[in-house]
Amino acid sequence: MTTPVRRHHGGRIQERPVGWARNPLAEFDELLNSMSGLLESTVGSAAPVAAWTPSADVTETDDAFHVEIELPGVKAKDINIEANGQELVVTGEIKEKERKSVLRRSTRRTGSFEYRLLLPGEVDTDKIAADKKDGVLTVTVPKAEAAKPRHIEINERDESSG
Structure with a gap:
């Protein structure tokens, strides 16, 4: 199997760039962050930046949904967790450090960050x-009793007794 190549004006062949198999949306996210940083460094931060979404894993067991959200450096007091029906919303803010150097x-x-999740089943929000x-913030959302699987005996x- 051959790898794709790019040709340039001089006729040279350029090999496939390293990281080609990476998530292309991650590259757009990095580009947006770089452009935002460049704009802020030249003009200053005039308007609040929209909330971003942290990375998360969602797993399901027989009893609950487990949500693991990456929030390095965030204090628990700066995180807000709300549950409304089947929707889980985690919001908060990572405060920028005051710097004494350039x-x-x-x-x-x-x-500000915001993570929203619509769970696929009924949940017990009280627990x-x-x-x-x-x-890593781990949120455990127990399933409602009606939604849990139940084994039926x-x-x-005897077939002869009918």
């Missing part, structure tokens, strides 16, 4: 628990 480059995200460890009867 910042030459920054790729860390700051500002939701949250834990933060090593920069089969009564075996």
